[in-house]
Amino acid sequence: MEGQNDSQVAVVMVPFPAQGHLNQLLHLSHLVISYGIPVHYAGSAMHNHQAKVRIQGWDTECLTKIQFHDFQLPPYSSPPPKPDLSAPFPVHLQPLFDISTHLREPVSELLEQLSAKCRRVIVVHDSAMASVVQDVKFIPEVESFHFNPVSAFYRFLGSWEDIPEFDKPFKIDPSVIIPKCIPSREGTITPEFSRFLVDQKKFWGIESGRIYNTSRVIEGPYVELLEKLLGNNTETKHFVLGPFNPVEMSGNQKRHTCLEWLDQHNKGSVIYVSFGSITSLTEEQIGELATGLERSGQKFIWVLRNADKGDDFCSGKDGNLEFTEGYEERVKDRGMVVREWAPQLDILAHRSIGGFMSHCGWNSCIESISMGVPIAAWPMHSDQPRNAVLITEVLGVGVMVREREDRGMLVSSATIESAVKRLMTAKEGAQIRKRAMELGDSVRKSVSKGGASSLEMDAFIAHITR
Template sequence: MEHGVVVVMVPFVAQGHLNQLLHLSRLLSSYNLPVHIVGTTTHNRQAKLRVHGWNHTCNTNIHFHEFQTPEFESPSPNPNTKFPSHLMPSFKASSRLREPFAKLLEEISRVARRVVVVHDFLMSTVVVQDVVSFANVESYAFQCASAFTTFSYDWEEKRKPCLDDDVESYMQLKKIPSLQDYVPPDFLEFVYSNIECQKLNSGNIHDSCKVIDGKFIDLLSKEGICGSTKNWAMGPFNPVSIDNNYLNTTSKRHSSLVWLDKQGQDSVIYVSFGTTTSLSDEQIHELAIGLEKSGQKFIWVLRDADKGDIFKSSSEVRRIELPKGFEAKVEGKGLVIREWAPQLEILAHPATGGFMSHCGWNSSMESITMGVPLATWPMHTDQPRNAILITDVLKIGVSVGIWKHRNELVTSSTIEESIRKLMASDEGNEMRKRAAKLGDDVRKSVEDGGVTRMEIDSFVSHIIR
């Protein structure tokens, strides 16, 4: 069935954002909507290389448009700084997509009845000014954090007013740290420049689910915080199970999955801190000792943060050293991976019983979807607030460190204690049960008649009206 409606997707150039909107493209294309993804040559290539859980090459309804931006600096990450300031040149270079995006929009708008632009909130300045020039084009902002976190930003801006009819939510929100505590001024300026464009959006899309933080979706809609009272909670965007067609087209299973096949149910903690933060040598040493002393089986993805261009070679390659003899000591009990790992598949594996994470929303949603509780170790931006949602609202996680001491070394004894609490205690088992139940509810929400499926159906009905 031809709708005469075309979707244009404009992701932000960081991995967690690229991944979410590529997953959303899969969902929307399943409604027989053609989806055009606009990105830089480098970042489109990155997104396609790292997608997991399904095979994008089998989807003929998704079309990539790749534009070369002027050369930008791509320095190595600084392991002594948690915020990825080294990515700012690539963030700013993404603004150069405005001109090619506008030309593509003009071409598509001439042949489509309606063009629906779904853009990452952090790409608003690239998209929105030109969208309003076309009568048959409308834009929807993707809010890239949890609804709890998105609501908290405006709540903080309004000087943290009391929520008279919801004391519990008020108390949970009171725990959030100030944004200025962990976001540098140049990135804040970048964020605020995009906020100015929000009033021109036709609505907002959230990679969240009413099962997870429905009360905050309702608050966002009530307040019109994101520039519109129209909000759709369409998450999880990521697959809720691993596609057999994907497995059949993968020539070889990753070594981590083969290793997990030999482990007992819920016996392994997966450790990964995403793509934007590097740990210092000293912190890596403490983490290694904490993992070893915990006595728990683990998979540890030990790699530096992404550079702005992950394909650009560098003469400065950091060699991350582990304590002498560490890998021999944990042989058979722990697996250290120094490359890209198939996170969604690792979390979906029955042997994975916990996830030590930075709490980026992409990772958090994947963990929640697969029913895996978390040991939260946030580093920057939305992560501290997502961590509060996990530990205090959903109650499916433990904190590794205390946020007010974030600039201090997290000791091996603290790490060991957090792992034992999550993986080998009655309290951890209760969290695991809650996480399993929540994951089951989230997976059911995408089925026919489920709350997420109805949200997606509602959005699609709205844009093809």
């Protein structure tokens, strides 16, 4: 079906304005466009720009095929991030999250315009933007799909726990791995964000189907449980289309200087350290991490930047995150510190990368898995603690740096040093790296022609163009 042109159908992406969410739906946009179907990407002007300048892995010409709709948000406060070990959730972004609901009117107007011209309009909206697309039920020829931006493992466990024991609709097959010690959701998000999500969930259920950025190769049992729990009938379709990110990098992009540094090192010899775009570490924690990396004796590339602000994604370039005197000079032959946005996909795909110390946001997890890179899991908030359990205990492609029960505590340099050595040099790490490479191979095969994810993408396109 690749290359077909059905101009009677248009797809509208409505992303949540946080980098990992923007990224996933922009990757999906590229996949849909490859079938010759026009895609509209609807968001605030600033966040559309953010998504475009940070896209990785695709030929840059692909962006010209997506129609971006740059809407303006009302003024809102944008406080700087406040690093806090006891409360790592990005509370400084809550004003942005709240104001994003004002996109309802311009998005509805866009859908009405497209509805008048197209046989069918397909809306793919982030689950946290459900209120923005609530008017789809009143607009002719518009069909919506709920995009799940987190792991199927996380989504199933949360849905299952919310059902009283006496009302569970079925028993989970013993062959499905459900770890005994599942981290509690308590304290993973703020009360304010919890209320925001509750408000969004009021508008769940009007969609025609659900889309997941995962693979049945990775999370097949948990996808099947979700299908069984949420209903898998003709009215509600479940499409498991991931990974959305490319698994082979386009050569038509200017290379970041960090990639030239990586070129100088042996295969699998470098650990990549990054905690995503919305997490800031305290100065004390930065010091412990720096010492742990140095003492580990391992080569490393570390992206050290403050979290994005709500109104200025370039705010991550922060020069005041400093080490003790002489640190960078001491580690210059085996360590590189990047103080700006870095091309994570390109880094993970580089042959010299042998591990990834990560916060375990789902975007980072799926990218690392698809590149066959094992993870040193250091979860911070939201879905990350449970993603870390999926990575380490279910899939067996990572080691835990810090347990959820230790949240709020400083992670010592000794703990960091031990985790790096376990992953990069120990016998345990060798087995983990082998499993990660095997899983990565399986995932890459699934997106190639005739693979499970490729066939599921074909089915999704056939469904929306029926």
